[in-house]
Structures are given as structure tokens and as C-alpha cells.
Amino acid sequence: MMSATHSRGLSARSMLAWVMPALALSLAACAGLGGGAAASLLGTEWRLVEIDGEALPERPAATLAFTEPGRVAGSGSCNRFFGSVSFSGEKIGFGQMGATKMACLGQDSRIEARYFAALQQASRYELKDATLLIHLTDRPAPLRFVRTRP
Known part of the structure; x- marks a missing residue:
């Protein structure tokens, strides 16, 4: 049986793979200023x-x-x-x-x-x-x- 996350197409791990780089870029941009x-x-x-x-x-x-x-x-x-x-x-x-x-x-x-x-x-x-x-x-x-x- 698939979990609710798998049935929607994104696992928690793949969500983090998308969110973390964006967060890191945002923080790096803020550090420059x-x-x-x-x-x-x-x-x-x-x-x-x-x-x-x-x-x-x-x-x-x-x-x-x-x-x-x-x-x-x-x-x-x-x-x-x-x-x-x-x-x-x-x-x-x-x-x-x-x-x-x-x-x-x-x-x-x-x-x-x-x-x-x-x-x-x-x-x-x-x-x-x-x-x-x-x-x-x-x-x-x-x-x-x-x-x-x-």
C-alpha cells in the first residue's frame, strides 16, 4: 500500500530536494547585503x-x-x-x-x-x-x- 505522499507524486525527501537549494540561495543573497x-x-x-x-x-x-x-x-x-x-x-x-x-x-x-x-x-x-x-x-x-x- 502506498502512503498518501507517494500517491500525490512527491515524497518528503524529494520535496526537501527542491526546497533546500532555494532556501540556501535566498540566505546567501541576504548575507551579501x-x-x-x-x-x-x-x-x-x-x-x-x-x-x-x-x-x-x-x-x-x-x-x-x-x-x-x-x-x-x-x-x-x-x-x-x-x-x-x-x-x-x-x-x-x-x-x-x-x-x-x-x-x-x-x-x-x-x-x-x-x-x-x-x-x-x-x-x-x-x-x-x-x-x-x-x-x-x-x-x-x-x-x-x-x-x-x-
Whole structure:
């Protein structure tokens, strides 16, 4: 005689085989963004206004967007970039990053190089109203961003 579960076509074991991977993926996605203030960054976009204490021109804009849990994208002034981000409390770290390879000249090239290098030195962040500060290892002044999209 078959049990009620077998007569419906799914055993408890096969149900778990479907549910557990989905649950694991959901938890992994949440871990990439952390909780608290980090979770409030999801879906936001920021414009870099200061690097190493130096104010930056408004155009071309260097940006940072928290596109989905554990993922970022943006512009370095000339090139678009994308990559991974992780949070632990107030700590922030940018992982593997990729970028387009468009020609970039003069001041824009220098800003972009400094910005990309600074992201790799990120150590902690502060969220103050419409301002995001990303503090860096071995640099006295943080990256300062202003919110451009909720």
C-alpha cells in the first residue's frame, strides 16, 4: 500500500530536494547585503563627490549603485563597472570587479583610476541621510557620495 505522499507524486525527501537549494540561495543573497543600514542600500544609487578630500566635478559622474544583494555597478567617469560587495556590521568589502575598456583621457582617467583603486581599499561605511561615506585602509579621507536615487 502506498502512503498518501507517494500517491500525490512527491515524497518528503524529494520535496526537501527542491526546497533546500532555494532556501540556501535566498540566505546567501541576504548575507551579501548584511542587515540594518546595509539592507537599506539595496536599490540606491550614489554619485561620488569627494575622493582623498578633493571635490570632484559633477560631470562626468563617478557613480555607485547597489543593484541587488551582494552586487554593485556604476561608472568610474569613463567606464562602467560591476562586481560583488559584502557587508558585516559596519564593514564593507568589494570583491571581484570588472569594467568596460573605453578610452579615458586626462582628468577623467585620473579620477577613474583613483576611484577604482579606492574601492579595493574599502574597510567600513557610514550612512548619514543622503550621504554615504566609505572609509578606506591607508587613506585619511573617505570616499564621499551623495544619493541620486532612493
